Amino acid sequence: MLENDIMFISIIPSRVRVGIIGGGRGAYIKARSFIYHNCEVQVVARNFIKEFESLSGVEIIQGEYKSEFIEDKHIIIIAVKKGELEEEIIADCNKKSKLFFTLSDFKRGMGTVPAQASLENISFALNTKGGNPKAAVMLKEEVKHSLKDYDIFIGFINNLRNKAKKFHRHKTEIINFIATKDYKFMWEKGKAREVLMLFFPEDVIGELFD
The missing domain is CATH 3.40.50.720 (NAD(P)-binding Rossmann-like Domain)
Structure with missing residues (x-):
């Protein structure tokens, strides 16, 4: 270390x-x-x-x-x-x-x-190695701006993740599947439900999106 x-x-x-x-x-x-x-x-x-x-x-x-x-x-x-x-x-x-x-x-x-900030669904903190709080504050705004593209998506998959917890058989696979850039891409294309239907039972997906 x-x-x-x-x-x-x-x-x-x-x-x-x-x-x-x-x-x-x-x-x-x-x-x-x-x-x-x-x-x-x-x-x-x-x-x-x-x-x-x-x-x-x-x-x-x-x-x-x-x-x-x-x-x-x-x-x-x-x-x-x-x-x-x-x-x-x-x-x-x-x-x-x-x-x-x-x-x-x-x-x-x-x-x-650390310098820290929050969006609606994301909170983060950062430091610079060596102790430079002014630089950390500057970087905080840059990071916050870049995370805005993810904020709504994270809120969406947070909801799916919480619902997936009750499906013990498929829970881990669903959680791993939705927390990826590939799934974010399909979500942006309006295919968030359809792509999950290819891999998981219809009744499970129905409850996730209910």
Whole structure:
């Protein structure tokens, strides 16, 4: 594995509690992002930039960081400068097995928070190797534009896939068949049902398209 390889995971934001230590620009950007995705967010710092005043949906705690702050959090964002405080928070996170990210230098944490976007049926995230968030945001728009051609098709086969689950004998074959560029081509030609009829029983296809 390459040293700068990363792995993505997907979370259900409404079930995730995020703790942010720091009141500067980086802390504000991360708080805004997590709130937008419906996470529960608390931020602690001695001082906060003015932008926090207009940020709704976040709990602001003005004061010193204490290790108790991270106890009930799933994700910790360390948005303070390099120094003793950052070292203390990192040690606390490691001790309590927290998923944490450091804004001063992403390599000191457990990764980076990726650029992400959603269409109606597709969600995606991306990073650049080496830590370049501005470039990731630029690429996000390019990827989002290219995925628009697939979005309606993915919604269509999602529906078929969910219905196919009850056909234990044919489930795997149907799911594998519909998630291909060849099937997308037939769908675009208006032959989504007809091509499946060539390979699967008529009663099964009838229920898939009911």
